[in-house]
Amino acid sequence: MQGLLATAGENLVSPAILFFALGVVAGLVRSELAVPKELTAGLSLYLLLAIGFRGGAELAREGVSLAFLAAALAGLVLGLIVLPGVAFAALRKLGRVDPVNAGAIAAHYGSISVVTFATASTFLARAGVPHEGFMTAIMALMEAPGVLGGILLARMSGHQKPAEPGRIGAALRETLLGTAPTLLLGSLAIGALTGGKGMELMAPFLVDPFQGVLSVFLLDMGLTAGRRLGDFARMGRFLIFFGIAMPVLAGILGVLVARVVSLSVGGATLFAVLAASASYIAAPAAVRLALPQARPDLAITLSLGITFPFNILLGIPLYFALAHRIIQG
């Protein structure tokens, strides 16, 4: 237990987390510090490419196993049905959120956050906890289903204007052919194809400076989140509560499911992180195209402004502690 607390504390003083905190503070006090948006776009391309490539190389080393297939199936069911369903029900029944916005938010929480996943991987590496190499592939698979799940829930609720078929098509394209899925799956495939040799060539670009690039990206996310903190007041207490309760619930669910499919402690931690994290890179555009009546700022403020900081500061060590207790205990 003490070891866990120490790990959690150490997490808080890692450079990447502290740069996020710097960003939040700078955003709050309205510092002029800003990252050019073309650079932000470039950094997120780098992160997607690096994470995908490494995941592919790990997949190549391990090969496709039954354990992978089981975890993938569990991830798909969780992402497509369970997580969006739980989120949607909570938002509708407890929060009295209108169906379109409830579906839009559910889509974000059904999907995953690549950067939260990367932060959790770093956390495990620093704690010396190994995990299944296929977890990145699971993450890539879980990006789209949750988005579709949430959109479907909004549309099935029927309060929506009759769907323009063109827009649903655009949303589907975005879910499958957007920047994040294309680059993540593409790099995963290349990493798997080129394996150890490819990794050797690319490591000085993709592995060595990774923590630094992640830190700059988190600084920028902190700035965006910090500038949006003012929006919380206008958002209502229920949504703030949802932004913290939903990941905790999803994280617990994730650990339990991970146990069923026999993941290791490290794998279960990452699986819980996937369940608990909410998308802010891939989901917003697809949701916006499919559900234009939903307010895009609401879902982004929730996922980037509340759930993301909660997860990287407290959630990750929490899910790890849970996984430790439930899987190893």
Add this chain to the structure above:
Amino acid sequence: MQGLLATAGENLVSPAILFFALGVVAGLVRSELAVPKELTAGLSLYLLLAIGFRGGAELAREGVSLAFLAAALAGLVLGLIVLPGVAFAALRKLGRVDPVNAGAIAAHYGSISVVTFATASTFLARAGVPHEGFMTAIMALMEAPGVLGGILLARMSGHQKPAEPGRIGAALRETLLGTAPTLLLGSLAIGALTGGKGMELMAPFLVDPFQGVLSVFLLDMGLTAGRRLGDFARMGRFLIFFGIAMPVLAGILGVLVARVVSLSVGGATLFAVLAASASYIAAPAAVRLALPQARPDLAITLSLGITFPFNILLGIPLYFALAHRIIQG
């Protein structure tokens, strides 16, 4: 022979080549994946600087030799007269292309492609084949002459509006003082001046991450090429044929000339690549300024959409095999 085939096959599964392929596929299926253009510009600055600097350091190590001067002279004659002349004649006689567009395209094929050269260097390094250190300097010298050759051919053909002297001046400036020549020659000079010591300082920036940066750039080139594949239909069969036949012919010519000036197998491969490759970074702007009646999209689609993929996928191993047989055989 089998060794050669294996090398060619291995070339196809290098990360950089696969990222290019990913880009082409993503472009074809109209994925949203896009690299911010300021980043593309930055990546190409990096590549020019890194390639120039390394070439300069190699030049410093070797010193200027007679072999270098012979190869440089051969490159100049090839680039200024032979390659644009052959391309222009083929386009006019066989393809019935109007003289202005024929000259514009000839200018691109008379010049060289820095990224094809870098890909070929990587190919040789992976195959363990050494080459003369002065080859980068030859490349830098061959950038401008081909452009001038093509422009002169278009203007001499006389079907052109009377030249506005200001525009010819602007084109000449662009050929000599454009981004690519300035940075390539400038970095080459700095690399030569600072030699091994400078290389040591700069290697973690210019050498270690090079493959990674090249991969991202090729991903972007693939996206641009993939999105332009549709233009091929409108371009006519002859031009597509030209886009493949011209580099093969120029590559053969390159190997033969390389033999005359006594280059090694590696050097001859690179010399052939210079002859066979067509510019898409440096030439278009200079040609546009000098020949505004030419269609810029035509030459770019040909050089980036057809000749570049052909060269990095098949051309490089082919020229290497030729060099192997003719020089070593």
Add this chain to the structure above:
Amino acid sequence: MQGLLATAGENLVSPAILFFALGVVAGLVRSELAVPKELTAGLSLYLLLAIGFRGGAELAREGVSLAFLAAALAGLVLGLIVLPGVAFAALRKLGRVDPVNAGAIAAHYGSISVVTFATASTFLARAGVPHEGFMTAIMALMEAPGVLGGILLARMSGHQKPAEPGRIGAALRETLLGTAPTLLLGSLAIGALTGGKGMELMAPFLVDPFQGVLSVFLLDMGLTAGRRLGDFARMGRFLIFFGIAMPVLAGILGVLVARVVSLSVGGATLFAVLAASASYIAAPAAVRLALPQARPDLAITLSLGITFPFNILLGIPLYFALAHRIIQG
């Protein structure tokens, strides 16, 4: 003495300095070479972050000492009062510059140049001369005071339109919450908090490629300076003289004060560089907001176009020689 000359000569053939020279030449001959401005912004963010973080890590290793506090106090007095005062007096009395522009220029010279500091650190590292680890912290502390000093002098001179309080507020915010102070102080704090462990994680991003990034940034600064060289003619001879005499005077002052607070030769060199260097990243915006009647191009051309090149080419070895003689002699 001969050793010093050799060191100075070697400084001139370091890659970073030569890339600056390349930029100046390319700017003078109006080459098309240009760095996208979003990239320039990104590079300067990188430099501020890297320099701050390393300074923080060094501070953590050393701890806060009396020597640090003494040097910090000396730096504050120099920056807030002495340097802006000397600059203002010289500009008013000798140059007959109007009070608003004199104050604006004094604000730039009272503050410091982060990139000059980084170049000087590299110079010392190559010469094998150690320095106090707290010098980066001193630099961070000296950024704001000089700006305030210059602004106050302009305002106190009374020839100014009655101050709009909103603008003074905006200028103050900019001085404390601008990009440079936020990132420099924030990274310093994070570097100090994460110490050696953090440094290990971040070094492949912040340390290894530093010289390369600095070189590209200096190339860009050279381009900007080279394109402005034409403005010198219009600027008058006194200002050009000021742009060289002021850093020499401030550098001598810096070495003398450094001796009083017992800095080492390396520390005194850096302290002199702080005194002698003029800001062009942080000061211009704050000064512009506070003194809109001042011409922004004047101060930038002086600090970036004259004092910066003087310092990195000749000033640094000069201050080092002085420090060597006065401190060690």
Add this chain to the structure above:
Amino acid sequence: MQEALKRVEIVLEALALPAALEIITKAGATGYTVIPQAWGRGARGERTDLGFSEVMRNALIIVIAPAGVAERITAGMSPLLADYAGILTVANVESCVGLVPGDTL
């Protein structure tokens, strides 16, 4: 007599660009220009590019077209502007060089 020329300027959220350009093309315009980076405020609050997602970015579209085409663009854009963030204005053009009138896209 030639039909009067109009300048249609549309600030629009970037994700709706493909739909808008289709409307503009179908309305018979012979060309358009897009300035890809814009931010602003309106009824939907502040919209600034996030960098990691297109969802809050605005763009500016400029179309020079005859009055009839401009009217069709206005009509075609109205439903899109109900769903997505944006504003459209039409203004007079006094004279124009470089417009190729016959050719629709």
Add this chain to the structure above:
Amino acid sequence: MQEALKRVEIVLEALALPAALEIITKAGATGYTVIPQAWGRGARGERTDLGFSEVMRNALIIVIAPAGVAERITAGMSPLLADYAGILTVANVESCVGLVPGDTL
């Protein structure tokens, strides 16, 4: 009858943007658009973005507003434009879609 709509376009140095947007908002505009990258020449010489400082960057502001608001913006901007680099024009708008008239910011 509805008040005529105007298009106010302001080229302004970037550092003065916050002050200008405050003036525009106080004048009663219901929205504005900013195109953040512009360079140019004027009485103060050439102004081009330096990248490492905001000080030489220009931006373009577009405001669609009723004539009365446009007049208040013009009046409010005049002192700012005396101190900071920039130029403001007002032009007619023939028709507009997407402006929410009642709501001020």
Add this chain to the structure above:
Amino acid sequence: MQEALKRVEIVLEALALPAALEIITKAGATGYTVIPQAWGRGARGERTDLGFSEVMRNALIIVIAPAGVAERITAGMSPLLADYAGILTVANVESCVGLVPGDTL
């Protein structure tokens, strides 16, 4: 009476900018603004910035100038617009703040 002011807006391929700015300056304009990033379609097909070359990038030029200067700009730009991609429009300006009339560049 003062001469009427015009707003000249030119979408132009980036490589032709130096030539255009020379024409504008010679026509007597006291300033201009350039928005460097634009893409679009016209008679020459789609033109989008490639990043690694300037050749397919467009830019937008804005000039506020008296009617006479605007006419000279229009006349001077016509041959350039025949060779290079672009379109020019002239529109009325109702009022203007910040234009320094006497001073040509």
